[in-house]
Amino acid sequence: MLLAQGISEETIGANLIIVHGDVTDVAAVKRTLMSGGERTLVGKIVSGVGARPVFQLSLTAPIKMDNPHICEQATESIIKALGEIYAEYPDERLRKPVITVISSTGVDGPYDVPFGYQ
Incomplete structure (x- = not known):
């Protein structure tokens, strides 16, 4: 996908x-936050x-949503991973x-925000 955007393999x-893993797996989140050759904690986290x-x-x-609490669980995993690090x-x-x-609310179009904001 990146090659199609013109980004070189180098x-x-x-x-x-x-990093293979799941955002609800604290060990995988720790590997992600401490990845790289220097083994230092990242400066920015975007979830x-x-x-x-x-x-x-x-x-x-x-x-229905397959996991309606995924954003909450992801944030909890990140905070737990930081504590362990x-x-x-x-x-x-x-x-x-x-x-x-x-x-997001998961809804496309103008209904993605409350009626008063439309």
């Missing part, structure tokens, strides 16, 4: 680290996860990354 290899719709046979609620690497306590959490 740039991708030098700047992209893929933009979301649930996906699941269809079900119901007249009152035909669509600070316990394991006391020198990292001086680094306080900025955390940005991006979320």
